[in-house]
Amino acid sequence: MFEDITPEALAAEVLFLRAQAPESSIVLLEGDSDVRLFQSLLDVDIGNLVNCFGKENVLRTIDLIDQGGVLAIVDADFAAILKTGYTSQNIVQSDFHDFEVVLFNSGALDRLLTEDGSREKIRAVQKTKSVRELLINSCLHLGCLRLYSQTSGSDLKFKGLRYRFFGRKLKVDPDEIVKEVFDHSLKHTGHDEAKAFIKNFSFSTVDPNQLVCGHDLIAALGVALQSLIGSRNAAHCAVPELESKLRLGFAREDFAKTRTYADIVAWEQRNPPFRVLH
Template sequence: MIEYITPERIANSIMQDSTFSGYYLIVEGTKDYKLYNKFVTKEVSIKEAWGCEKVKELIGILKERDFEKVIGILDADFSVILEETIESDKIFVTDFHDVEVIMLKSTALLNILEFFCGEKKVKDFIGDRNVFDILVGLGYEIGLLKLANKLYDLGLVFKPEKLEGNPLKYKDFISEKDLSFLGRDSMIQTVTNYSRNRTGKVSTTENIENKLEVLSKQSYDLLHLVNGHDLTNILFILMKKVLKSTNKMLHDYNSIEDALILTYDNCEFIKTELFSKLYLWSREHEVNLFKQELVDQVKEKASLPLAN
C-alpha cells in the first residue's frame, strides 16, 4: 500500500511524534533504509518517502512548516548526465547513479560472489578481468535505453507496478549460458513487450532504435549511466545460471542487494563523497549523525602519515 503513503502523511507523523527529538533522514525506499541505518546513530530516525520526487516534496513540506531537523539522501540517477541540480541544502546525492552502483564498486562485490559461488568458480570465469567492469559493460545498453526513455518519452516501463509484480526478463537479452549481450534488438523487444498495456503508448521499434543510435554516439560517465538494479539482475544471472550457484539464499536480485548491504562496510562508505559531505554537514551543524566507530575510523585515517 506504498502508493497511499503521501509526503503529507509522513510530514504529519514526523511533526506529531513528541517521543523523538533528534534529526530525521529521509530516503527513497527500504533498501536505502537498510544501508544507511548501518551507519547512523540512534539520534537519527530514518524515514522512507517511497520515491525520489516524494523525498523532495516531503522535505519541502517540512521546510514550509519551519521544521529544520531533517535532511535527505537521493540517488543521483541521471542528474549528473542531464546537468540537473537540486536547489536544497538539505538534500545529499549519491556519488554514482544509485547506492547499488556504489556498493558494487567496492570489495563487497567480490566478497558476495565468492560467498555464493566459491572462489574457484569465480576465478575460472573472471580470469584477469574486473567483474565490476564486466557488469557495467553489460548494463550500458539498458542504461542507454532508460536514458532515451527519459529524454524522448518512449513510453517504456522497466519495473513492475507493484513490488510483487513480474520483473523484466533480463535473460531474454543477457545470455544465461555465458553472460553475453544478446543484442540491442532482443533488449528493445523484451522491454517493449513488457511495456505494452502499461503506458499510454509505446513508441515504435524504429523510433527507439533511432534514439538509441543518437545517444550511443555521445560519451557518458558510465557510473552515472548504468542502473544498479540492472547490474544486480545481471549479477544474478552470472551467479545462478553461469556459475550455477546452489546457495539456497540466492533467490533473485533482491537477495544480491541484501547481501551487498550486509557486506558493505564502514571502510568502503567513508571513501565516498556522500559520506564526506554528510560528515562535514554533521560537524558544521553539531549533529551526532554517524556511529562512533565510523567517526573513529575517519579520525584514524586522517592521522596516518602520508606515503612518500
Template sequence: MREFLTVNRVANKIRQLRETYSGTFLLVEGSSDKVFYERFVDKLACHLEITAGKPSSKQCAIEILAILETSNFQGILAIVDADFDHLQNTPVKNPNLLRTDTHDLETMLINSLAFDKVIALFGSEDKIIKFGRDLRSALLESCMSVGYLVWVSQSDGLNLKFDGIEFSKFVDSQTLKINELKLITEVINKSQAYSLTNEDIQKRLTNKKSSSHDPWQVCRGHDLVEILSIGLRKAIGSNTAIDVKPNSDESKNTLEGILLLAYEEIYFYETQLYSEIRLWETNNPPFKVLRNNV
C-alpha cells in the same frame, strides 16, 4: 492525488514527531536504503523515515523536504539516488538534499569491496579464470544498454516499463553480453508500446550514447545485480537460481541483501556522500546524523 496524500502524510508525521523528538530526521527512499543507513547513523540523534511512493520515492522525498522547509523546519535531511542527475549536470540547490555518488545505492555497493566478497562466496575460481575478463567491467559493459534505454525512456517521455523484464531473454549466460535488439523487444512487449519500433529505439539509443559517460552513472544497480545473478549460475559460478536470487521485497537472502551485509563501514568513509553528510552536520548544529565512530 495518491502521491499528494502520501507526501503530506509523511510530512505531518514528522511534524508530530518533532513535538517530542529534537534530533535529525533523515529521509530515505526505501527499506533497503534504511537498512543501509541505519548501520552508520546515531540512532539516538537521527530518525530515519522512508518516503516510498508514486511516481517515485525520490520525488516524494524532495517534495516532503520542500513542504517542511516552507515552515522553516530545522534538522531535516534527505538522501536520494542520483539516477541520471550527474550525467545531466542537474544541480542540487538545496543543502538539505544529498545524492549517492553513483547512480544509486546498489551501484555504490557493487563499486565497493562488498562485491569482491560476494564473488568470493558464490563464484567459481576456475570459471572466473576461464571467463577471462574483469567482472565489474563486464557487468558494466553489459548493463550500459539497459541504463541508456531507461534514460531514453525518461528523457523522451516514452514511459517504458522495466519492472519484471526477463534478463535471461537478452543476456548471454556464458559471456554476459546483451543482445540489444532482444532487450528492446522485451521492453516494448512488457510496456505494450507497439507503436514504437526497434529501429526507432535503437536510433534514440545511439544518439544518447557517449564514450564520455561514466558507466557507474548510466547503469542501475538492480540491473547489474540481475546480470550478476545470471553469471553466478553459469558463466562464473554454478549456483541455483534460488541461491543467487537478485532481489526481493520479502527476503534479505538475496544478492542485494548479501551485498548490503558485506558492505563495511570503512567503505562508506571513502565516499563523497560521507563527506557531504559530515559537512551538513557542521553547518547544522546541534543536529547529528552519523555516529561519532563512523
C-alpha cells in the same frame, strides 16, 4: 494504504518526530532497501528513518519542510549525465546512479564473490576483463534505454523485467533489449526511435556507473553466478537475495570512502547540533 502516503502526510510525520525529540536528526529515504542499508550506517534511531516510498515523495517533502535537522538521502539517477542538481542543502545523493551501484563498486562485491563465486571461473574471466567490467558492459544499453525513457517521456516499464536478453553468457543484443522492454511495457510503437537513441549515444563520454542501474547490474550478477563466474543454483541468485548480501557486505569503512559520506559530514557541520554519523 499507499495512496495515504503523500508529501503532506510525510511532512506531518516529520513535524511529529521533531516535536517528540527536538534535537534528533530525521532522515528521509526512498524505500525499504534504503532504510535497511542506512540503519546500520547512520547513528539515527530507526524511528527517525522515514520511508517516503519513492524519490518524488522525498523531494516534495523536503520542499514542504526544508529545515535544519532534516536530511534527505536519494539516488542520483541520471543527475551527472543530465547535469541536474538541487537547490536545497538538505539533500545528498549517491555517488553513482543509485546506492546499489555504490555497493557494487565497493568491497561488498568482492566479499560476495569470495563466498558465491568460483575462483577458477573468475580467474578465467579476468584474463580479458574484470568481473565488474563484464557486468557493467552487459547493462550499458539497458541503462541507455532507461535514460531514453526518462528524457523522451516514453514511460517505459522496467520493474518486473525478466532479463531474458542477457542469455547465459551476458552477450546482449540492443534490439532484443528494446523488444523485451517494449513488450513488457505493452507499447507497440516507438521501437525505432529507442534503437536510434541507443545507437547514436556516446557511451565513451559518460561514466558507466552513472548510466547503469544497480538493479540491472545485480540481475546480471545473478546470471553470471550461475555460469560465467560460478555454479550457483538460480534459486540462490535472485536479485533480492543478492542485494541483501551486498548490503550486509557493505562496511562502514566502505561508506566512509564515498562522496555521500563526505556530503553528510558537511551537512552536519552546517547543522549543529544535529548528527547522523557514528
